[in-house]
Amino acid sequence: MDLAKVDRIVDKYQGSPAALLPILQDIQAQENWLPREALQRVADKLQVPLTRVYGMATFFRAFSLKPRGKHICTVCMGTACHVRGAPKLVEKIERDMKIRAGETTPDLEFTLETVNCVGACALGPLVILDGTYHGNITSAKLDKVLKGIGRTK
Amino acid sequence: MRARLTSPQALEKLRAEIAGRRDPEKPVLSICAGTGCVAYGSLKLADAVREEVEKRGLGDKLEVRINGCHGFCERGPLVLCHPHGFFYQRVQPSDVGEILEQSILAGQPIERLQYVDPVTGARAVKQQDVGFYKHQMRVLLEYNGWIDPTSIEDYIAVGGYAALAKALSTMKPEEVLDAIYKSGLRGRGGGGFPAGVKWKECRNAPAPDGVRYIIANGDEGDPGAFMDRSLMEGNPHLVIEGMILGAYAIAHPGHPVGYIYVRNEYPLAVERLGLALEKARELGLLGEKILGTDFGFDIQINRGGGAFVCGESTALMASIEGFVGEPRAKHIHTVVQGLYNKPTNLNNVETWANVPLILTRGVDWFTSIGTGDVSKDPWGGSKGTKIFALVGKVNNTGLVEVPMGKTLREIIFDIGGGIRDGRQFKAVQTGGPSGGCLPASHLDMPVDFDRLTEAGSMMGSGGMIVMDDSTCMVDVARYFLHFLADESCGKCVTCREGLKHLCKIVDRICAGQGREGDLELLDEISLTVEKASLCALGQTAPNPLRSTMRYFRDEYVAHIRDHKCPAKVCKALITFGINDKCTGCMVCARNCPTGAITGERKKLHVIDQSKCIRCGVCQEVCKFDAVDVA
Amino acid sequence: MSEQHPFGAPVTFRIGGRPYEGTYGDSLLETLHRYGYEVPSLCHHEAVSAYGACRLCLVEVVDKRGRHKITTSCNFPVQAGIDVLLDTPDVVRHRRVVLELLLAMAPRSPELRALAAEHDVPGGRLEPDESAEDCILCGLCERVCREVVGANAIAMSARGTAKRMTTPYDAENPACIACGACVYVCPTRCIGLEEADGKRTILRWGRTLPLAVCQQTGRAFTPQFLLEHYAKKLGGLDEKVFRKAPPYR
Structure with missing residues (x-):
């Protein structure tokens, strides 16, 4: 995915790590799933470990780490x-x-x-x-x- | 954009102004746009109404209002015609012309759109004539069928924000708190903890920087429950006003900060609440200097991520902080150390919605409804009304608001119209995955917090799922165990592993491979899950299992000892067969996914048991009742 | 909580009826250990925060109003006026079931088998885990990696019965410095570390890093990457310090 889109979403939340859940929700809403490079970018931008982002993305049912169907x-x-x-x-x-x-x-x-x-x-x-x-x-x-x-x- | 209201008096002036602009005799067409009705096509209906109104040039003759949930989901789409109060059900776009002409312009009811009581055959002209509504006491839901939830003016017109104006102009925060304490209002989210006690503890907890968090829990995760959703979607300002009052009572003077945590599956609630917050801010009902006083408070919305466990308060707070929804031990209560380790008062959406009503109508009014005596002890009874989502094998599915203390029988039979398809009542499941299944012998039990808990179930958030004799109680227990194993956060061993093994054991019982000693093993593990789990999800997780084992033990024994499923649900224990009512129409054979059915036209068909996967399609498509389950 | 003391204040409480001094807010389990009481536990370590996952350190706490409750002691704050009862019939009973559940997760672990034998855990009632990775999801590896090492290489993924300790996408994680702290704290020894041909591999996480050779002894002693990680983290130190194994610096 276009990582600039990820940046825009993160910026909308002032780069606050507390907004990790809504940030992932916005990416999921846009892409219909959470691409790996997007998670890495979120981690880098928020300066939180990828492990935390990955844990979040796999914990909640709203997220999919695989592309979903049309x-x-x-x-x-x-x-x-x-x-x-x-x-x-x-x-x-x-x-x-x-x-x-x-x-x-x-x-x-x-x-x-x-x-x-x-x-x-x-x-x-x-x-x-x-x-x-x-x-x-x-x-x-x-x-x-x-x-x-x-x-x- | 409207100017901010700078005093409580200015709000009253605005209210008078709105009333002056409105003609009480002007016809209003109210269309239910709750989720049920929308699924039945009420938005298309609304479009048809608007189109027809425009075509006929009726724009200034009537007002078309799109409401939140009216409650009687079973018969949607629902329409109300004011000022006559005509109640119409199953309304289609093709009915619109007639409604406008007959009911709006000529003021006449339309018989064919009325609800007919299936038992008495009586026609209902108005909402109150319908058995489903007649036996209710709609206080929280009173205006759901009247106001447009996107209009703050509609809310103000029916007395909205009057409680806030009253509190800010005539009451000290402690007096507001005291009113809630004395009302005996107990938490509508599950456990029934007295709100006043919680508020007091939160107010008294040290907060060096003055920050106290005020949270509305709208993570309504119980399957079969949707009352919080109907409040958030149908009357969002009621919830918001409750929170503002709470913030004043708990944290003023100080810095209260508000959150509403809404379930991921409720996008419409997020939208409506968002809009409502915006309008409230515009009018100065939120933000700095509310109604011109020195009290300030604002609320933000957080969406859940699709996790049942986030309905647990500490998991919810972790999720707001940007972590996974893992609960923590509450040995230090969240009212002392909650969100970001600061004093935090969390109440359920329905609890908050009660607050403005208690302040405007008074503590005495509130305590006159319900059971017990709370004058000495807020734990002494269950006061006020409770909204239940009455669903399952009941005739009238929908949202039901009744005074605490109504019996299960009154709710299920008088309001719910009894069991579908003339079948027998078997059980009612209350309290969601934390609750239990109660049998027919409990039908005359008054429903309140303490009685439900005594019976091994729970109020929970208010789901009430009715089950008939075609429901297998072992299968129901299995359903909840799997639900919880999936929704457990997975942090602690007893909940995660305990549920996993309970699932395995019940799975094998349903598969006809139950063993002697399984019931004792289930007992032993579930007791430890209850006593040794970290949070309320785990501690209450065995309830559906334990209550079904307590009241329907013979069904477990039938599965284990006789390898029989008395309700004929558990696949491994049933066989499908074709009886001599078969006309040889071949429909079942055509629809069988595994080709297990053979037979010639006009001759009795036969099922090859080795190919049959017991999917039940044959039974569903057979028009002659020729497929038996044994 | 109607507790009047601020955190960190000295309080008196009782263990099995006998009075003791403690500090309000301290971990009850650590306090019990300090006084020489034996309470089994698998997910707790003094170096990291309490988590409450393994449920082994159960005790029965009697509060000031005489109400009894079963609770884990690792995350229970020491407070005034409570009486802590160890090994009551309820504690013994629930601990036994907890151990039975844990053993089904890690049926090969000698540590767990010994504990189970010690607590008379009945065998054969529960189906042991098919995939049996011997991990009991205590989360110690993750907490040590995050709170002590600061590498944040280990993730908890998914939830409920699908929960696992892993690395993001189950892939080799460049954040891992192969320090081996997780291997050390793991109570069931299910992570594994191997050193061969000048390389160290953390088996469970699939992380292999070349080892640095000590200039003094000529022996490999720790991953080169780890040395660089700490050199960067500590900053300003003479990088020569890291060319030798600690005893020769």
Whole structure:
């Protein structure tokens, strides 16, 4: 990635190490993942060890150290969704896309992620595809939703 | 940009001015834009409304207001038509024309958009006619369906910041603190620690440079809970006003510094709070010399990074300081040494939202609601209301605000409308991963902090997940154990390794490989996890397991001894079969991902058990109820 | 906390009912050790800050109001009026489970096996870790590297059951000076150090650095990189100092 972008983000927070979390969030928002050279640059600019930046980037679920797909499909694994069958949805997508939750297809088109509740429990089970919420999902509905981005089994 | 208000009187003048400009008879169309309704398409609905209003040139005839969450997520998108108060549900863009014509211009209700009680068949004209709302006591959520959360004027119009004006003009900080102490307000984030006690300890802690941190915990991580989110999104100023009052009571004169820590998954809450803070600053309700007094305070927003453990206060503070969210031992309390080792008062979002109400309506009003007696001891009862997220296998999913002390039965059956699909109630899970599962025998238990804890569960932040007879309680325990093993910070052995082994043991029980002695081993490890873990996450982590073992032991025994899952959930213990209702339509065979189903058209199909992966797709697609699980 | 003393003030407290003098805020574990009490512990070292990870140093503390609680002693501040009970039935019971959990992480570690035997830990109930790297995630290596050495070469990555001690991206970290402090403090000896052919390798971190040869004895004594690191860090010293092993300087 363009390291000047990293510099701008760090400068926005006056180079304060306390802002490490928001800095990484901003980079992730811009790049969709955290490239290695970006983490090194953050460490250098903030004058903190890379170990601290790396620890932070691997601790929080919001961050990905690998490039993510063009389309991101998130299955809510909150309790309400769980009792309404969310695990079956994850298994189905894993089966159809031949990836595990947390992984991206080799063509970098599709990433499957899970989240521990987004607080839209009335709609459970719930799938979020590229930011759009799809509620009360069944396996048939899921096929339809995924067809929308040209992905079917 | 509006000029800063330089005195409490100026705020009251502004309030009168806003009221003078508003015609109470002017129709208002309120559209719920909480997360549930948005997912049902309420933003498209709002666009359609705006378009139609413009097309018909109705711009000055009515006001269109986009609100935060109205609560009844089950029936979204929701619309309210004032001044008549018509309540409409499942509203589509195609309904807009009729609503404008009939309900706004002609003042007539539209029957087909009304809510019909599934049991009595009665139509609800207004919100209050709906069983879901009728049995609630909406105090914190009162204005969620009325105000536009992006408008500070809307908040001021309904009495917003009056508590602050009153406090700054007539009360000393100690008097504000004393009111909260006497109200018996207990922390809504989980443990139910009395806010007044915490505030007092924080105020009394030495702070040589005068800095005391005031934090709102909006890292609502409990799965199945979204009440803090609805407050932050639907009425952000209520939370902010509570914090300003807290800062005054705890740290004035001095240098209070505020933070709101919002969950990563709540981008809309961040946006709404950000906007609200900006507007409050513009009006001089935040910043230096608030309302012209010598009291100053400001708040910044921190976003979480997606870690449940950051709901724990010391982990949250570590994260604000720019470190990973690892909790530390609280032998020295955070009110003495918290953020950056300075006195820090952290309360949950809902706790803060109660503060302005206590000051405007009075301590007596607050203590008249709820259970117990707090006049001598703030631990003596549970006062005020509590918002619950009522979800799971219940008919009316949504946000429910009730006085403390309502029974589980009233909440689940009167408000929640009972169990979906005519099934049987089995358990209700409260308190999220720190809480437990309570069985039917506890339905008449009044819900308050102490009763829930006695029963082996917890208030937690207020998630209430209803489970029916198709829910396997061993599987539920397994779900929470895996959740916690994943969300544990991993610092201490008992939590990290203890949970890992609890997971392994429960996994094997669910896989039909449970052993004699497993229940005793689970007991022994979970007790140590509870007693010897470093933070509250670990100390409460065994609760879902222990409560299900306590109330649903027979299900564990069935898994271990008989290799049976009575609820027919655990895959290794069930088989799918096709009964003679099968019409040979071939839908299941076409949808089976492993090709395990064979059969000719119009003939009974058969499942090859060696190929079946028990994904349940056949059962889901069968229209004839011909797939059995045994 | 209604404690009236400032940190560092002398206080009286009790151990098993007997009165002792202590300093408010000091580590209880260190104080117990100082008075000759034996409390097992794996993640604590006086040279670094208390962390509270291994949960072995459990004690039962009775506060002034008579309430009992189980706590680790390493990160518990000594305070006035408490009574510290060692080896109560609860302490023994929980410590045993803690040791059982630790042993499952490092089943080959002689140190842990000895401790487990000493505390009558039942065997065979828990499935030992498949990958068994013998690391118990006590974090001592990371704290020594950060707080004492100042090299900041070791990271804690991920969280929960996925947590690991590692270097960023599991790669050789140029920040590592191969001083071996982490090897020295590791309670399960799972880091490993090897010296051969004039090079030192920290096995777990995959860091290999050439050793400097002592001008006095002609023997390799410490990584050249480490000498340069300290020469730079200390500054102003005659660089000749570092050409010889410490006893000959």
